[in-house]
Amino acid sequence: MSSLTEKDRPIVQLLLNTGTCPRCILRFCCVGSQTLYRRPSKDLMKDLKEFLRNNQEKEDTVCFDVADPPCKRIRLEHTEGGPVDLNHNGALQQIPLLDEENTTVEDSALRVCNVCLGILQEFCEADFVKKVCQKVNSADYQFTSFVFSVSLPPQLSVRESLFEVSLVFAHPETDEECHFLATACPDCFKPAKNKQSVFTRMAVIKALEKIKEEDFLKHFPCPPSSPKNLCVALEIQCNNGAVFVAGRYNKYSRNLPQTPWIIDGERKLESSVEELISEHLMAEFKADSFNFSSSGREDVDVRTLGNGRPFAIELVNPRRIHFTAEEMKGLQQTINNSSDKIQVRDLQLVTREAIGRMKEGEEEKTKTYSALIWTDKAIQKEDIAFLDDIKELKLDQKTPLRVLHRRPLAVRCRIIHTMKSQYIDEHHFRLQLKTQAGTYIKEFVHGDFGRTKPNIGSLLNRTADILELDVESVDVDWPPTLDS
Numbered sequence: 001m002s003s004l005t006e007k008d009r010p011i012v013q014l015l016l017n018t019g020t021c022p023r024c025i026l027r028f029c030c031v032g033s034q035t036l037y038r039r040p041s042k043d044l045m046k047d048l049k050e051f052l053r054n055n056q057e058k059e060d061t062v063c064f065d066v067a068d069p070p071c072k073r074i075r076l077e078h079t080e081g082g083p084v085d086l087n088h089n090g091a092l093q094q095i096p097l098l099d100e101e102n103t104t105v106e107d108s109a110l111r112v113c114n115v116c117l118g119i120l121q122e123f124c125e126a127d128f129v130k131k132v133c134q135k136v137n138s139a140d141y142q143f144t145s146f147v148f149s150v151s152l153p154p155q156l157s158v159r160e161s162l163f164e165v166s167l168v169f170a171h172p173e174t175d176e177e178c179h180f181l182a183t184a185c186p187d188c189f190k191p192a193k194n195k196q197s198v199f200t201r202m203a204v205i206k207a208l209e210k211i212k213e214e215d216f217l218k219h220f221p222c223p224p225s226s227p228k229n230l231c232v233a234l235e236i237q238c239n240n241g242a243v244f245v246a247g248r249y250n251k252y253s254r255n256l257p258q259t260p261w262i263i264d265g266e267r268k269l270e271s272s273v274e275e276l277i278s279e280h281l282m283a284e285f286k287a288d289s290f291n292f293s294s295s296g297r298e299d300v301d302v303r304t305l306g307n308g309r310p311f312a313i314e315l316v317n318p319r320r321i322h323f324t325a326e327e328m329k330g331l332q333q334t335i336n337n338s339s340d341k342i343q344v345r346d347l348q349l350v351t352r353e354a355i356g357r358m359k360e361g362e363e364e365k366t367k368t369y370s371a372l373i374w375t376d377k378a379i380q381k382e383d384i385a386f387l388d389d390i391k392e393l394k395l396d397q398k399t400p401l402r403v404l405h406r407r408p409l410a411v412r413c414r415i416i417h418t419m420k421s422q423y424i425d426e427h428h429f430r431l432q433l434k435t436q437a438g439t440y441i442k443e444f445v446h447g448d449f450g451r452t453k454p455n456i457g458s459l460l461n462r463t464a465d466i467l468e469l470d471v472e473s474v475d476v477d478w479p480p481t482l483d484s
Contacts, residue, residue: 003031004051012048019226021113022048023120041121111226115159117171118230119152132167132236139238140286142321153231154178154204159224168234173227180219181207243315244355245281246479247332247347248308249273249294254468256341257300259292269300276342278313280335286319295358295476296367296437299469306368306473308345312355323349325482346482357478365437366417366475370430372468373445373456378426383460387419387431398451400443414439431456432472442466 004012008029015025022044023037036044112118122128151168155177178199182189185207189198208216251258251273260275261268274292282290294311298304323331325348332347393416399409415436422430433441440452445466447455457464 003033003036004029009052013052014223016048016052018223019111019114020223021111021116021118021121023124024113024115037124040125112228112230114224114226115156116231117153117156117159117174117227119150119156119169122230123167123169123233128233135236136238139319141238141240141319143240149237152201154199154201157201157204157208158220167236169231170234171227171229171231173229177220178204181211184215184219185210240317240319240321242352243285243287243318243321244312244350244352245285245315245347246310246312246350246355246358247344248310248479249277249304250306250308250343250345251298251302251304251341252343253341254301254303258294258297261300271341273342276339277311277335277344280331280338281313281315284320284323284331285315287315288317290315293355293358295362295365295474295478298471299442302469302471304471304474306471308343309471309474310358310476310478312350312358312479314352314355345484346479348479348482350479354479358476362437362476366434367437367439368472368475369433369435369441370470370472371433371441371445371466372428372430374465374467375427375429375460376463379423379429379460379462380426381423384421384423384429387421387456387459390416390419392417393419393454395439395444395455396453397440397443398448400440400448400451412438416444428467437474441469 003026011029012025015028020028022041025048026036026044113121149167153169153171153174155171155174158177158181181204182198188207188210189203191198255269256271256273257269258273260272278290278292281287291314292311293313294309296309298309328347328349332344335347336343395414395416397412397414399407399412416439417434417436419434420432422432424430431445433444435441440448442448443452443455445456445464447453447457447464455464
């Protein structure tokens with residue numbers, strides 16, 4: 001092996017005798033050539049033994065430090081009887097050389113590596129790579145780039161330094177090898193609600209950095225013993241990055257919530273704006289789940305008219321991610337044809353970062369409403385005309401009683417920028433309002449038992465209530481308007 005030099009010989013001999021696989025030996029000898037690692041494990045074993053045979057007549061003494069496990073220094077030297085190592089109690093012991101006559105290359109290759117637990121043996125061969133590729137292809141994802149992730153058993157950190165490439169591997173046979181660390185460093189292992197075991201990779205590494213060398217050697221043999229079984233590949237996971245779709249929606253029904261209306265586990269209405277839109281996106285993008293967000297929300301009995309309300313949907317783990325502008329138009333049409341309760345426009349793919357613009361300065365944005373109002377006492381056109389002259393009316397709104405169960409109690413200052421009245425009859429008029437986003441319009445009309453001051457009732461000096469409310473515009477310049 002041209003990549004190995006004379007100084008590597010005692011390292012190679014030591015690691016071969018202790019059951020380390022060829023690829024791990026190359027790693028510890030700092031061999032960086034990828035070409036060697038791609039060769040079959042059996043061929044690498046033959047090459048390593050040939051390397052030792054070609055150098056067995058040369059006498060050399062080499063002293064060096066092995067840094068793994070972390071911070072554990074071991075002095076090795078090639079003596080007359082062969083390499084030496086520290087035993088379980090920290091004393092020098094001699095390791096016998098491989099019996100070249102009785103040990104075949106095949107026998108050595110079949111031994112489970114005492115360092116990587118077999119991950120760089122069977123799982124780096126062509127057959128397993130094909131298995132991974134077949135799994136990815138059969139999952140039917142679209143992607144332009146990918147991240148290959150390997151989840152390794154935390155006990156590998158005890159057996160050697162951190163080796164992070166991240167497949168989900170486990171090695172049940174050596175599961176308990178980390179447990180002594182919990183006794184030595186109890187503060188490193190704290191239970192977490194979302195973790196099945198306290199022996200996470202980061203916890204083990206933290207403990208290894210903290211434990212004293214002499215305490216480590218009391219509990220763990222160095223070099224580690226060879227296990228009987230290979231690591232187990234628990235699962236090969238496929239995950240695609242989220243895709244974000246944005247647009248605007250109109251809601252024409254007064255019996256449709258924005259999101260599923262469920263109280264005490266009981267569904268109150270059969271559908272929602274969120275579901276009517278997302279069910280088609282989920283099907284076309286072949287996603288696992290979704291997250292819906294919007295620029296504010298309307299009550300179940302409030303319509304959203306005009307150019308609609310901006311919304312965004314995060315599609316989690318989609319199989320399909322590439323859509324042309326024409327395909328998005330077709331998807332928009334499919335949604336619009338599916339229901340007379342909603343319509344969407346400007347449906348488009350956006351970035352995660354772009355969604356932030358929908359929420360930026362939300363309370364500083366303005367919204368326009370149209371409210372149908374009833375009064376208990378008869379009114380004439382001149383009784384409501386003064387409302388048209390009111391500008392920048394400041395309100396103090398205590399959290400409405402109807403939302404107090406889900407919003408904290410507070411007094412919020414909101415502004416009614418303009419109002420324009422339209423007389424209908426002695427007990428009804430329509431009022432157009434341009435307001436600061438976040439204003440509770442219903443409460444501004446009826447006063448919410450004095451919790452909103454001033455209010456239409458107090459301004460007219462009579463009892464007022466709201467019969468219908470429509471959102472006429474949401475003045476958020478996002479997402480970009482598309483050609484129809």
